[in-house]
Amino acid sequence: RVYYDEDADLSVLDGRTVAVIGYGNQGRSQALNLRDSGVEVVVGNRSDDYRERAREDGFDALPIDEAAAEGDVVFLLVPDEVAPEVYEGKIEPNLASGDVLYFSHGYNVTFDRIRPPDDVDVVLVAPRMAGTSVRTLYEAGEGFPSILAVNQDATGEATATALALAKGIGSTAAGVVEGTFDMETKVDLLSEQALVPMLMGAMRAKFEVEVANGIPPEIVMSELYLSKELAEIFELMAEEGFLGQLPYHSTTSQYGQLSRAEEFDHEPLKAFVEERLREIDDGSFAREWSAERQRDGATLDRLYEKHRESEFVRAEQETMAKLFGRD
Ligand code: NDP
Structure with missing residues (x-):
């Protein structure tokens, strides 16, 4: 309700x-x-x-x-x-x-x-x-x-x-x-632990293929999300729905999006989401996070460092510096 x-x-x-x-x-x-x-x-x-x-x-x-x-x-x-x-x-x-x-x-x-x-x-x-x-x-x-x-x-x-x-x-x-409390906890944690890793993984896959095929990283990164076009699409989606916002794109884009979505099999992604749900349900994520807090966030620091040094984040930072004069 x-x-x-x-x-x-x-x-x-x-x-x-x-x-x-x-x-x-x-x-x-x-x-x-x-x-x-x-x-x-x-x-x-x-x-x-x-x-x-x-x-x-x-x-x-x-x-x-x-x-x-x-x-x-x-x-x-x-x-x-x-x-x-x-x-x-x-x-x-x-x-x-x-x-x-x-x-x-x-x-x-x-x-x-x-x-x-x-x-x-x-x-x-x-x-x-x-x-x-x-x-x-x-x-x-x-x-x-x-x-x-x-x-x-x-x-x-x-x-x-x-x-x-x-x-x-x-x-x-x-x-x-x-x-319920349980539902709110699950949708929130699954957005963080399943959806974001899948979105980031999808962006990395596109980035790696494009760069491997000779497209300069700054072109790849600005198209990915730095131009904010993607943010605008998500905003329109929230206001008008996925199909409702499609007409704002060219017909080439509409055809490309819908026809190639047919080629994409999201079924294998479900195993990843289900595994995250299992860890939430059986309390193993909550235990892991408590243990991490006992260690003063050492793993979190290490993960930040690993990502900071990745080719993807370096390309993002360099592109931001070039596009917006930011470090
Ligand atoms: P914040 O990190 O902004 O909370 C900071 C407040 O907590 C400050 O008043 C700080 O005061 C106090 N605080 C921090 N550590 C301690 C401590 N050890 N003892 C006592 N007080 C402490 O929290 P959020 O507003 O982000 O989150 C609050 C709740 O809202 C959470 O349950 C969160 O999941 C939920 N929530 C958050 C959203 C968000 O957008 N951030 C969205 C939806 C829900 P001081 O440091 O002065 O002690």
Whole structure:
């Protein structure tokens, strides 16, 4: 089911305070939007820098535990990898019966890294949007799509509250799709772990064949994505659908795209996606990522280095320097 503004009633938040914990990408934008929607908001943050920023924005900005104690609804908007320790140390001891715990990503609940007590509502409103756009689209009155889910309904009102919160942050203006924490976690992780590697692999394949056939790397790279034509195509696709945007291309292009898509067999790609899904389902990705954090991100650093030294990224950087005078 998809919910819009008319399905949500902000008055269910009357007399309740929302504590936004974490004043980063999502935290700042969601806090500002809620306040502009007439919701009472306090901000909880660890360090002085972000707390100061919240104060400059006019919020009552408190240490995390104090904000959590003040909130009837607690937004946990710190990075997912630190959320369990923040939750255990500062949030859980300050949750009262009937409070609402709110997430913007299902990860920690899905992987059992955060186990809220039985007497609180546990809800999710996960914007399919970067934090800055959550604010600018709210200001423009357009909204942004989100996935909404209720994982625990202690009060019997969790869905109404989640809908009001989705409206408060400005999401129901665009449409909110109901799902589960598990579904949100899966589609998000599979975009990152299956779709992006496949897209990058497809681009590398095109790059390698073209360069091997004597086309200069800067021509290859600017055609690939640096010209932003691809970004524009994706934007048109979101607005008009895949077939709807095709007429913006030449008929040669339309024929080439549709006829050669017939030649491409995506079936073998499914094995890659299924393997990623298996690792998500059986918890092995989550365990691997936790272990990586224990090692202070050593593998992540190594992977960055490997990519930085690849022919593809070097060609991209050199082309950017030539095209835009950037390093
Ligand atoms: P950010 O990385 O922007 O969060 C930064 C905030 O977290 C700052 O306030 C920072 O404060 C605080 N923080 C960082 N480390 C700690 C710590 N160890 N203890 C206490 N506070 C800490 O997070 P995002 O906004 O990107 O993500 C928040 C949630 O939103 C996540 O669940 C994420 O999955 C979800 N989400 C994010 C999207 C995005 O576009 N980024 C999109 C959709 C959902 P300080 O450093 O001052 O302590």
